[in-house]
Amino acid sequence: MKNKIVIVSGGSRGLGKALCIALLESGNTVATFSRSKTDFIKEMELACPDNFYWQQVDATDSAALKKFVNSVYQKYERIDGLVNNAGATLDALLPMTTNDEIDSAIELNLKAVIAITRDVSRVMLREQSGSIINISSILGTRGFKGVSVYGATKSALDGFSRGLARELGTRNIRVNAISPGFLATDMTHGMSDARKNQIIRRTPLGRLGEVSDVTGSVLFLLSDSSRFITGQSLVVDGGLTC
Numbered sequence: 001m002k003n004k005i006v007i008v009s010g011g012s013r014g015l016g017k018a019l020c021i022a023l024l025e026s027g028n029t030v031a032t033f034s035r036s037k038t039d040f041i042k043e044m045e046l047a048c049p050d051n052f053y054w055q056q057v058d059a060t061d062s063a064a065l066k067k068f069v070n071s072v073y074q075k076y077e078r079i080d081g082l083v084n085n086a087g088a089t090l091d092a093l094l095p096m097t098t099n100d101e102i103d104s105a106i107e108l109n110l111k112a113v114i115a116i117t118r119d120v121s122r123v124m125l126r127e128q129s130g131s132i133i134n135i136s137s138i139l140g141t142r143g144f145k146g147v148s149v150y151g152a153t154k155s156a157l158d159g160f161s162r163g164l165a166r167e168l169g170t171r172n173i174r175v176n177a178i179s180p181g182f183l184a185t186d187m188t189h190g191m192s193d194a195r196k197n198q199i200i201r202r203t204p205l206g207r208l209g210e211v212s213d214v215t216g217s218v219l220f221l222l223s224d225s226s227r228f229i230t231g232q233s234l235v236v237d238g239g240l241t242c
């Protein structure tokens with residue numbers, strides 16, 4: 001995959017950062033946003049002024065998302081791929097969860113994804129091609145204690161991906177989800193060693209995932225190599241849920 005224009009939400013760190021690097025290294029252009037400008041973003045702006053574009057956007061602001069999508073389209077004149085990566089976990093037992101926490105999880109993990117996907121799909125419809133990937137989670141299909149609200153948002157994202165795949169397929173726009181297992185990022189940083197060891201014991205491939213374990217699957221689903229794949233959810237979890 002080369003010379004594609006791809007939007008990656010939340011490219012400042014974690015999986016989003018790894019995706020930006022993988023896309024740039026394989027000769028593509030990346031447009032990304034996050035709330036904070038990390039050293040990585042500053043480095044990329046200097047190193048790849050033509051192929052890397054970042055804006056400060058809070059994904060829960062749908063007007064700002066729309067402005068971002070329009071600015072990418074104006075700058076690069078097409079959008080070939082969208083990776084909905086920005087997301088946050090909510091680690092709390094439901095009885096201890098506040099309304100604000102529930103709203104925030106749904107706003108970022110679900111509503112923001114729907115809003116930017118709508119805006120990008122309008123651009124892709126003009127081109128009659130595109131690939132959209134929603135970064136879901138195995139917690140959308142398997143139950144784990146303390147993440148019921150997060151799991152609900154990811155489960156909804158899987159349903160959104162399947163429905164949209166049917167809607168946009170006739171226009172050559174594909175929509176798939178990727179469901180990683182537990183990855184070593186800021187999101188799982190606070191997990192206890194006991195929990196990590198328990199997950200590792202139950203994982204056939206015997207370790208937690210790295211962000212680099214997921215990037216190849218994303219690039220595959222963005223590329224023409226997957227041109228007949230849509231409406232699917234690809235699990236990348238070392239076999240934890242097999």
Ligand SMILES: NC(=O)c1ccc[n+]([C@@H]2O[C@H](COP(=O)([O-])OP(=O)(O)OC[C@H]3O[C@@H](n4cnc5c(N)ncnc54)[C@H](OP(=O)(O)O)[C@@H]3O)[C@@H](O)[C@H]2O)c1
Binds near residue numbers: 036037085136184
């Ligand atoms: N880590 C895991 O174990 C794991 C497992 C399965 C699925 N996932 C999914 O993988 C995706 C990436 O996770 P990660 O582990 O890489 O997370 P991460 O390290 O916490 O990074 C999250 C990224 O999203 C951005 N972001 C968060 N809130 C935002 C907002 N309101 N507006 C704009 N950008 C925002 C962050 O930047 P700012 O904070 O600067 O805004 C950051 O760039 C998420 O969808 C997550 O649910 C992760």
